[in-house]
Structure formats: C-alpha cells, structure tokens
Amino acid sequence: MAAPEWHEPRSLEEALSLRAEHGEEATLVAGGSFLGIVMNQRLFSPTMLVALRGIPELDFIEADEDLLRLGAMTTHRAVERSPVVREGWPSLAYTFSVVASPRVRNQATVGGVVADADYASDPPAMLAALGARVVARSVRGEREIPMQDFVLGHYETALGEDEMVTEVRIPRSGGRSVYRKFRSRSGEDRPCVSAAAARDGGLRVVVGAVAGRPQYFPEICELARGETMSGGLAAEIGRRYADAIEPLSDARGSARYRRRVIAVEVRRALEDLYDG
Template identity: 65%
Template sequence: MARPIPAWLAPTSLEEALELRARYGEEAIVVAGGTFVGILINQGLLQPAALLALRRVRELAYLRVEDANAAGRPLLRIGAMTTHRALERSPLVQRGWPVLASTFALVASPRVRNQATVGGVLADADYASDPPALLHALGASVVARSPQGQRLIPVEELIVGHYETSLRPDELLTEIQVPGGLEGAVYRKFRSRSSEDRPCVAVAAVRREGRLRIAVGAVAERPQYFPEICALAAGQPTIEPELAREIGERYAAAIDPLSDARGSAHYRRRVIAVEVRRALEDLNRIIAARGGSQSHA
C-alpha cells in the first residue's frame, strides 16, 4: 500500500513559519536542509501528516558577531538555516572560531554540506553527527521561538535522547549562539570504518578562562560531559601527560557506550580513553603555540 503524501508547508517568513508550527504541532515535521529527515521518511521510520519546510525563510540564514555578550565575550550568532558549507567557508568563522569551520568541514561531503543546516543538525539530535559534541563543549545555546515568545536553551539541555530534544511542539529552533573568549578548542573524529563518514567516537575539548570542558559524542544517546572529571585540570596552565591519561581513563569508565555497526561498547570504551587523551595533547599544543593568551578560537 502506498504511503499517504504529507502536506507541504512552505512559509516565506518567520512569522508565518511560527504560526504553522503552532497550528500543526507534532503532526508536522520541520524540514531544514532535509538531509536527515529525507532518509528517515524513505526508510519508513517517519510518516508525517505534514512537512514544514523552512528553506524559503531567508531571515533565518545569517552569521553575525556581537562584540561582547553579558559575560564580556564575543558572541557568534548563527541563523538556524545557515548551511554547514556557509559556516565552514565563512571568513568571520575561520578567523574567530576556526574549530567550528574545521569541524563542519568534516561532515559528509560538500554536496551534503551545501544542504544541511546548523539548526537542523541540532534539532535532529542524531547521536552520530559531528557538530553536537563540539557545540556542547563550546557552551553554545539555541534560541527557541514560538508565537508566545522565545527562550534560550543550552545545547547540553537541548538534546535529551536519541532523536529527542527539549523543544516544545509549537517551537522552532531559530538561532545558535556560540560564545568566544577561548584559550583553545579541539575536535577529534575517530572513524572505525573507512567507507563511512560518521564517527565511532567524537571528542571536543575546550578551555576557556582556565576551565576545561570535554564532550564525547557518537557513543551514547547524547553528548557526554562530566564536569567533575574536567575539574581535575582546574588551575593547571597545561595538562601534563599523566593527567591527560587519567582524564581519558575516567571518561572511558564513566560512559556507558552503545554498540552499533561502528563499534562495540567495549571497543568504544578503549577508543574514548585514547581519543580524550589525544584531544588534551592537541589542546596543549594549541595553547602553547598561542602563548596561553586568550583567543576567540
């Protein structure tokens, strides 16, 4: 039996998109770039009554920097419909947040990155995509809007499970905000299968104002972050090899990894310990090269 064809909703303004989102609620699936949603529909995993396409809402595609936010740091504001490719190639991002540009350049192929959007990759909450772990480690937040107003949600509170977010049925993710003022930031992507782009283990390590933040992705339903383990490096100008090894081992012990085609739980646990250590070694080199000075990167 043929599947029913969903209604196609194509607003041309944010106001119209918000009204349609509130009207249809959970009956409509939001389509940004469509690279992930299209796969789920083709596989029969989604059978929406309607598709709310945001491609024509041009006011949601932008990259801007505010000189300072409330904490006195520069703030990168990314419209939800900004493509991976636009972010990857932006001189603004390459200059101020190079780790974002290099990480988004690792996603799939240019063909996919020309379609996939920054808001879409977060709203999809796909555990095996690259950007969520990095944005989590960077302390990024998203703006969720509805006809009733808007709220700011930290990325660490946005993704709550496999393909699940804390967005309400009447809300759209409209913006991503990434603070700067970093001493250094690293993203490492470990692939276990050369034929596949998706990571087996992803590690993002960031240091800001002497505080370390590590998020491990692709190993559980959401990025994994343990502030009590990161606190072991508090006050350390550099992370010594023994401490880097200890933090890696503690992360591996604290995470309950899943098993899938890219690796078993046992295999992932071993990789986590190694990749967290290597990320901290990379972070040390970046900070040393900059003389420990503050940077937007």
C-alpha cells in the first residue's frame, strides 16, 4: 500500500486551499492520537494527510466577559491546566483532565476530539451541555454550528467537504455545571456512560458514550422548570433519559447495562449540580 501524500501548511489559508482543492481526501492531522489508532488497525487508509501542527494561529485559549475561545490545535492538557478555563469554566477543565492519560492529553487537541466525532470521547457531552458552538472555516467563509448539532453520528459531523474546525466557542455562564464519568474498566479508560449537566436559567443534561452522538432531551429537562430539584425529581429525570436512549453495546458494557447506568449517572449529576 502506497504511503499517503504528506502536506504541512504554514498558514490557515494554505490548509483551507488544500481542503478546497481535495475535499475530504485531504485528511487533517491535529494531534494524531485517534488517527494513528485507526490507521494502525487498518480501519482507515488515507491518500493525503494535511498536518496542522505548523499553524500557530490555531493554538490559543482566549476569554472575555462573554465567551471562551479554544483554538483547534489547543491540547487537552492546555485546557485542563489553563487558569482562565479553571476559573471561568471549571467543569470543562475537569472534563479535559479525565481524558485517558497525561501522555494522551499532551497530544490530543480540541479540534481533533470534536471533528473525530468518536462516541466514547469525554469532551463532546460537556461542550454540548455548555452550549458550545463549533467554528467551521472554508475558503467560502466561516459559520458556527451548535455542538449538539455538529455531531451527526459515530465518526460523522456536519462539516462540509471543504471545511475544517478552527475553534470552539463556549459562552460564559452564571450558573453551575458538572461532569460525571462512569468507567467500567481501568481508571484511564474511556467512559461507559458520561453525564454532563448545566443550569443557567434552564437545565441541560447531555449523556455521552452511549450512542452515536451526545444525547439531549429538552422536553425531559423541562420537568425541572419552576421546580425545586429533589431526590425524587432527579431520579425521575434519570429514568426518563434511560428510557429515551437506545444505548449501544461494546466492550465497556451492554445496552442493558448502560441503560441502568444512565439512570444512576443522570440522577447523580443532578444531585451534584443542585447541591453545589
């Protein structure tokens, strides 16, 4: 098998031009942690690789009074350790801190974990709960896509063939948010079930690692509107999420097992959210 053609653009414009010319054939390489796995397992054989490591304008963490901006090439470790993120978005810093191991977090990037759309990744559920928006750029311009709408299914996103993720924008919230990760195997494993919850006026609960995309049911979250969060209400919302989701089965747990865990983790996430 021939080695893939290698490109290492030095500017965002050069990378976008390659995407415009070659479309999805131009496979983008950010940290490479996920791509390396699927290539080594011969699950994916790209013909062209476009490395983004030489584009410094994609590596940044910036915040103002309204918004946190994370560049696509910002590593998980940088998000985890950033004083700006820890102070203004502590649940997000925590979420990135529980991904795999420090070695992986030093390599994996924000843009990569979003664009890979791997159902068993930690950050997407938390980003969706926080109302994050993904910035997609092409030579045609820029658009923002809500995180909840960005992931369409396992390894499938709303990106156009000529687009690439350049940053993720997370609004500043005056409310609280929490992230829970249930592992069924080792401490560095991916989640069997994750539950992210945020409240700022309304309630958003997003369950991850159980289906092709993060699971959010606004009609169930509406049960909390105007109500005091009690143990009974938290359990009811957990049960309804478990009933609404069609979980998958994998090495971390069967669909039946996941359904039971969903009810428990959503309840616990709500207890954590309202007890704080």
